[in-house]
Amino acid sequence: MKPPQMDEKTMLRFNWNAAMAQDPTNNSTIYYGSQFLHKSTNKGASWETISPDLTTNDSAKIDQTNNGGISIDITGAENYCTILTIAPSSKDKNVIWIGTDDGNLQLTRDGGKTWTNFRGKIPGLPVGAWIPQVQASRYNAGEAFVVANDYRRGDFKPYIFRTNDYGKTWTRLADEKKVIGYALCVLQDPTEPNLIFAGTEQGLWVSLDNGASFQQWKNGYPSVSTYDLTIQEREADLVIATFGRALWVLDDIRPLRKLASAKGDWNKSFASFPNGNTIQASYKNAPGYEWSTWGIWDAPNRPAGAAISYYLKPSTDTTKKKDSVMVKIYNDKNEIVRNLKWSADSGFNRKYWGMEEKGFRTPGGGGRGRRGGAAGADEPAGQQALPGTYKVVLKYQNNSDSTFVTLLDDPRIGNRNTIKEAQASLRNELKKSGDKLVEAMDLLTEADNATKKVETYIKDMSGKEVDSLKKSTKKVQDEVKKLRESITGKPQTKQGYGQVPTITVMNTYQQASMSISSKPIAPGAQEKRLVENAAKLIEEAVKRVHAFKEGTWKSYQELVTATKLSPFEK
Numbered sequence: 076m077k078p079p080q081m082d083e084k085t086m087l088r089f090n091w092n093a094a095m096a097q098d099p100t101n102n103s104t105i106y107y108g109s110q111f112l113h114k115s116t117n118k119g120a121s122w123e124t125i126s127p128d129l130t131t132n133d134s135a136k137i138d139q140t141n142n143g144g145i146s147i148d149i150t151g152a153e154n155y156c157t158i159l160t161i162a163p164s165s166k167d168k169n170v171i172w173i174g175t176d177d178g179n180l181q182l183t184r185d186g187g188k189t190w191t192n193f194r195g196k197i198p199g200l201p202v203g204a205w206i207p208q209v210q211a212s213r214y215n216a217g218e219a220f221v222v223a224n225d226y227r228r229g230d231f232k233p234y235i236f237r238t239n240d241y242g243k244t245w246t247r248l249a250d251e252k253k254v255i256g257y258a259l260c261v262l263q264d265p266t267e268p269n270l271i272f273a274g275t276e277q278g279l280w281v282s283l284d285n286g287a288s289f290q291q292w293k294n295g296y297p298s299v300s301t302y303d304l305t306i307q308e309r310e311a312d313l314v315i316a317t318f319g320r321a322l323w324v325l326d327d328i329r330p331l332r333k334l335a336s337a338k339g340d341w342n343k344s345f346a347s348f349p350n351g352n353t354i355q356a357s358y359k360n361a362p363g364y365e366w367s368t369w370g371i372w373d374a375p376n377r378p379a380g381a382a383i384s385y386y387l388k389p390s391t392d393t394t395k396k397k398d399s400v401m402v403k404i405y406n407d408k409n410e411i412v413r414n415l416k417w418s419a420d421s422g423f424n425r426k427y428w429g430m431e432e433k434g435f436r437t438p439g440g441g442g443r444g445r446r447g448g449a450a451g452a453d454e455p456a457g458q459q460a461l462p463g464t465y466k467v468v469l470k471y472q473n474n475s476d477s478t479f480v481t482l483l484d485d486p487r488i489g490n491r492n493t494i495k496e497a498q499a500s501l502r503n504e505l506k507k508s509g510d511k512l513v514e515a516m517d518l519l520t521e522a523d524n525a526t527k528k529v530e531t532y533i534k535d536m537s538g539k540e541v542d543s544l545k546k547s548t549k550k551v552q553d554e555v556k557k558l559r560e561s562i563t564g565k566p567q568t569k570q571g572y573g574q575v576p577t578i579t580v581m582n583t584y585q586q587a588s589m590s591i592s593s594k595p596i597a598p599g600a601q602e603k604r605l606v607e608n609a610a611k612l613i614e615e616a617v618k619r620v621h622a623f624k625e626g627t628w629k630s631y632q633e634l635v636t637a638t639k640l641s642p643f644e645k
Contacts, residue, residue: 076119078107087111088130088137090157090176091150099165108158112173112187125187130156131177162209166216170241174206180221182242197236197245201225204234208303213265217241220248224257226276233258233275237286248286249273255291262304264328270335272313274301279315281331283339294423296323310351326377327351330384330423344388345474347467352481353381355430355459357488380427381480385469389421398472404428404480405466412465414454419471428467430482431456437588438512439563439581458499458592461492488595497597501606505587508610512584515620516562519555522628526551529635540638551631554623562616580616584609 080087087109098104107113112126136155139147148154156177164170169186173179178201180193195202204225212218219242223234235249235258248271249258256277264270271282273289278298280289291298300318306328307314313325330348334341356379385400402415412432417424434457462484468477484490526548533541560566564579587605591598 076107078109078113078115078122078124081122081124088154088157090154090159091152092159094158094161094173096161096163098163098168100163100168106161106163106171108161108173110156110158112158112161112171114187126173126181126183126190129158129173129181129190129192130175130179132156133177136177159206160208162211162219164211164216165213166211170211170216172209172211172219172221174209174221174223176205178203178206180206180209180242182219184241191242193242196242197221199247199250200234200236201228201230203228204230208260210261210263212263214263214268215239220261220263222258222261224259226257231257231276233273235261235273249280249289253289254280259301260303262306264332264335265306265308266311267332267335269338270328270332272304274304274315276300283331283335285338287338292325296325321374324377327382327384330386330425334386341386341388343386343476345469345471345476346386347469347476347478348384348386350382350384350478350480352483353430354483355462355485357485378427380429381482382425382427383467383469383478383480384423384425385419385471385476386423387419387421387471400424401470402428403468403470405468406460407463407465409466412460416453428480429456430460431458432460433457435506435510436513437509438516438584458502459495461495462490491595494595494597498591501591501598501602502588505584505591505606505609508606508613509584509588511617512562512580512613515617516559518620518624518628519559522551522631523555525635526555526631544634544638547631547634551627554627558616558620558623561619580609580612583612 077089077093078087089109094106094108096106098106101116103116103118105115105119107115107119107122110128110130110132111124112129113122114125115122133156139153157175158173159176160172160174162172164172167184169184171183171187173181175181178194180197182191182193183189184191200223204223205227206221206223208222210220212220218237218239221236221238223236225232225234232251233249233254233256235247236245237248238245248261254273254275254277256275258273258275260274262272264272269283269285271286271289273280273282277291277300279292279296279301281292282289296315297320299320301315302318303316305314306312307324311327311329311332313328315323315325317323327350329351333346333348358379383402397419400417400419402413402417403411404413404415406412413428414433415426415428417426434455436455460482462482464479464481466477467480469475529544529548533544562580564574564577564581567574583605587602587609590602590605
């Protein structure tokens with residue numbers, strides 16, 4: 076697609092990173108830079124030259140014959156006096172800025188017919204410094220941002236300049252007092268003009284006050300050479316290109332826009348922010364290699380779920396204890412579908428709702444996580460929430476705010492509400508049996524804990540009453556063990572791990588639960604039969620535990636009470 080050499084007497088000089096730009100007013104029009112500016116109106120099929128030589132055209136710098144005896148460059152990497160950047164204006168199709176590697180900054184306001192060179196006319200800019208980037212403003216036709224660097228001549232200061240009047244006057248937007256490292260790129264947000272990003276050799280910098288001040292972004296992003304920036308406008312994501320450290324994406328910069336709208340002077344102690352739509356995406360392993368071998372390194376993706384952003388104003392009171400953010404999520408019927416508790420650090424926070432509703436305790440869940448088993452544990456997660464709009468209410472101490480989250484179906488799969496609702500219905504049937512088993516296992520846990528307390532308390536005691544109590548304690552513990560093994564199976568006591576495969580109450584319940592949600596289809600006769608099988612075994616197990624409760628356990632409680640010990644939970 077590179078423009079050909081049309082003049083048989085003039086060789087085109089292209090930089091190793093030759094400048095290209097698409098006309099923001101016409102997608103078919105493309106600009107390409109050599110020492111001239113070339114223009115194509117048919118997506119690169121043919122070209123015209125619309126400028127004179129815009130570089131210094133210094134013959135001493137261009138000559139590669141006197142190279143000290145080494146091989147002549149055949150890659151173009153040693154070309155000099157070339158165009159590095161092209162910036163057509165989105166406000167005026169005739170306005171185009173270009174920058175060169177030998178220090179020229181040129182502007183045309185008539186589509187390339189005439190040009191103005193600002194070499195030596197920008198106060199504070201060393202003559203001859205590289206101009207690797209120019210950004211034409213999205214807001215004003217006469218506004219532009221110019222990045223320059225001169226580190227090749229030993230000057231490592233950052234140079235970023237701004238004009239609002241087509242170059243008649245200039246202000247220095249960034250210097251060594253505001254940022255660290257020589258400048259490489261700059262970008263003004265297309266939605267909020269006060270929000271400006273800058274990339275230097277030492278990292279990413281953010282201004283919330285239209286360039287009056289900058290602060291380095293260090294949250295999850297290293298202090299690396301930050302070469303270029305762009306914004307994926309549909310998703311409001313900042314995309315960052317580094318030198319040698321891959322591409323990075325700062326997801327959803329809308330909170331930064333909100334803060335920048337107040338020039339960084341946020342007067343709220345606590346606030347949430349608008350959120351984009353979240354797709355309930357279906358994931359699978361990437362093809363081509365086996366995950367377990369870790370043969371390919373992948374950078375982490377953003378967490379799955381709906382992102383919720385909130386801001387906590389930094390406090391000057393260092394003695395004040397940090398609290399948690401309490402979160403309630405409501406559906407379109409104003410019903411609470413999920414309760415969450417998140418940490419809160421000063422400044423911006425971003426957490427993720429897994430797009431699930433609140434769940435219920437399941438037998439053998441262990442206490443936390445998606446299954447949730449222990450009494451008093453955090454609210455367990457349940458089934459996936461249906462697509463729709465949800466209200467998210469966040470409360471921190473005496474402050475509260477709310478925002479909305481919209482969940483969308485994976486467009487590759489389509490709406491699966493009927494399937495999800497059928498799965499939920501059968502899962503609720505299984506829950507009836509599961510609740511009974513949870514209650515029974517809680518009783519066994521209570522008995523086990525109480526006997527251990529008694530055992531510890533009377534360990535060094537003696538006497539007839541104590542001996543009788545020790546025997547009764549052992550009897551209860553043996554019965555609890557037997558009942559548990561009848562539910563979960565006998566554990567492996569030999570060397571190694573795992574259990575001998577047997578049919579147990581627990582694995583029958585788990586098989587029924589897995590059969591409901593492991594397939595993207597509505598449950599059928601097979602799944603209903605598995606739920607019935609689990610219910611039958613659970614009913615039998617609950618009867619055995621109930622008999623223990625009314626017999627051995629009740630007698631034991633009376634015996635311990637008579638000895639004036641109280642290890643039982645009330």
